[in-house]
């Protein structure tokens with residue numbers, strides 16, 4: 001299913017939760033909506049699902065207007081599947097019944113699918129890797145298995161669009177990472193368009209074809225994970241997604257001189273026009289070199305966090321605090337004097 005959101009606003013009294021939102025989702029695309037708590041992700045998803053109507057603007061699905069201030073096509077008439085954070089399963093139904101139930105009741109299920117319900121249920125059980133647990137009741141399943149049942153229930157009727165709101169947030173860290181791979185595989189197998197809401201940038205970067213980054217009800221940037229990570233357009237995206245240091249200084253043509261080292265020239269590695277106009281250079285923690293030579297910006301180690309495969313330093317310089325990630329060969333101590341510079345191999 002292709003989707004077009006055009007100039008959508010949603011106001012609640014005097015509060016504007018969504019401001020001039022414009023985006024398109026291609027048929028079969030995996031789109032993540034990423035942003036901090038309260039930025040409007042769920043509000044947007046509710047509009048896409050048909051639980052709510054925009055205050056202005058339109059939402060089109062496959063070229064048909066399904067949401068506008070005047071008109072709203074209800075969720076059951078949109079051919080969508082949904083998986084939410086609280087993926088409540090039905091306590092009295094076993095796993096197989098969870099998959100078969102929507103096949104009996106979803107409006108868009110083809111006759112062929114209805115006729116071969118058992119076969120379709122087997123197919124879905126295999127996809128969600130629960131074929132051996134089909135007779136189990138929800139209370140007999142682990143958190144990850146339950147989450148897979150919720151997913152199976154949503155994909156069984158072959159919806160043209162899958163809406164997911166933080167579906168992995170109730171799982172523990174290890175399971176969350178494992179489920180990412182399974183979601184990707186299900187996307188590949190079904191070819192369904194997916195809109196996936198999350199506040200976890202690593203989830204969005206790992207799975208999505210494209211990411212919409214939102215802040216305070218507005219779209220900050222839309223792009224592929226690589227474009228969003230490597231070339232943030234705004235200071236918010238640079239900070240939120242890449243945990244970037246926004247170094248203050250002066251741009252002269254394609255060179256930048258940090259305020260704290262005016263004689264140093266950093267080459268432009270794709271810094272956006274908006275950031276240039278704000279006289280900043282966005283530098284991710286892993287793009288900074290830390291050493292004890294005599295060139296670079298002088299500073300003092302203010303915090304050390306050992307992270308297993310790397311070390312995160314906070315370095316205090318004359319006017320800023322920098323976040324720097326290094327490999328384990330570096331070993332600086334709290335209070336030690338260091339110099340910061342940009343890595344040459346960016």
Ligand SMILES: Nc1ncnc2c1ncn2[C@@H]1O[C@H](COP(=O)(O)OP(=O)(O)OP(=O)(O)O)[C@@H](O)[C@H]1O
Pocket residue numbers: 012015017035036037038039040041042043044199
């Ligand atoms: N029915 C409502 N009435 C008033 N304000 C609302 C309503 N629904 C949402 N809001 C406000 O709109 C803003 C966006 O809420 P939304 O739930 O979309 O955020 P979110 O990005 O999904 O956040 P989270 O990640 O915490 O779920 C919030 O400030 C919220 O308080």
